[in-house]
Amino acid sequence: MTIIEVDDGDARIMYSYGWSRGGSPPDLNHTISYTSTQGAQFTFVFLGTSVRVFGTLAATTFPNTSYSIDSGEPVLFFGEPPAQMQYRRNFFSSPDLKYGTHTLVGTCVDEGGLVYLDYLEVETPALLITSGSASSQPLPSLPTKSQSSLSGLSSTDSPTSGSPTGLIVSTISPLSSVIITYWGSQPSEVSAASPSIFKSKPTPSAAAIIGGVVGGFALAVITRVLYLRYRRWKSRKLVALIPRRQSFSSLTSLAGSA
Template sequence: MIQTKLDDRDDRIQYSDGWGVAGSEHEYKGTTTSTATKGAKFTFEFNGTSVSVFGTLPEATRPSLVSVHPHTSYTVDGGDPVFFSKKLADSIQYRIPFFVKGNLTNGTHTLVGTCVNDGSQVYIDYLIVGAPDNPPIDVSDSPQPNTGPPSSESSESVSSPPVSITSPYSQPPAASSAASSSISSPNLTPHIATIIGGIAGGFILVFIVLALFLWYCRWKRIEYMMSIRRSFSLSSRDSQTSSESLSKSDRNSLVSLPSDIIIYREGRRSLQSQPVSLSASSWNGNKIY
């Protein structure tokens, strides 16, 4: 619903004789139109589905005015009048609804307000007209199909863009566009799949590096064992060669022993200070007899 507020001085409001001007800073645009003349009227033609009249009630400055209430009547399209009357108070009352009419057909209507009694001032401050968000389409103005070339008037009516009226209570287009953009946001599944693939690739790379390291350690161990076997084979071959050479020449050769070897002979032990020459035939095991 679109609501339009009109000041009492609007040119669309027509006043009869007997009306004057007034106003204060507390009233809409600081103006009012007043009358105390019985039968004084105002006429207002509008397009919409509702209309309201607001005014000011003066204070009861004299005891005689307390019993004289502002009394007005209102009709729409010549219908039954609706009366308004309210007792005055000790202070001024602003923005008082004098008349409210709704549920009208969307179209052109005529409002007539009338001062019913004398002796009490009636102050009209402003009017409010209500209209739907989407005005009705006048079918009579739409171009009719024909076989001939369209006239200039029909072409202008077809090509003219439609007038859109925005209500202050309706949702702005930006909100709907934001909602649609949030709905059409891209799916995040491919991004998550990329992260999972990267993590899996990292685990595979670590596994391959670990396998190569274990293979290298095993290869080094095999090489070490083979080197030990080669050393052992060489030492056994040298020992065998030495024993064979000794057996061939031990008959007439002598063995020179160092001076610190203990020689056991006839149950006595003596430390030879000089090298002793013995035949290889007297060598038996680890002792010399």
């Protein structure tokens, strides 16, 4: 079994009119929700086998409340004011429930009595481990046998139908994880290195291929243009030198005849 704490500020807890938000360091996450309005309610839908309600007992008022599971008979809580504030007191504990989705409704019974809701605790057999944190999630029904074999588990051990007891998600690296579905009790030993992890070889994208072709073609064109311009420049230089050589030869001939 796994115990999951749900803070009063969690978005899964729905509040009716009359609730306010406050908090101090003794409260879980330093937050608390409170009301003194008769009939004010909070509703919490959870997946698990039981739920507990925790709050603060004020030193001056009677936080009388009632709690109902799945529209069942309300259970009353009459809190007597202590000599001083008492934090994280258990207001309600549900009986053992069948694993599944349930609805808890808490109601302020009396007008003027401050009710402080700090947090809830949900008990569930479904364990989800992701980067060191735990939370619950619904488990799907699998109509066929498992086709994978992991450490401590085999395909022959898997039932042909029904809902699995839980999931274990073990993070191998920031980009990969192993998901194990189990029936019955949680496997005592599961090796994260057991599953075969297939990684496809990286292939260049179409954009990279097109870019390479265009770049190569552009380089060839630029090289060709520079070569032609060089030849043209060289030809012009040779043409410019030929008349000078002829003039020099003529002057030499005239000087010899004189």
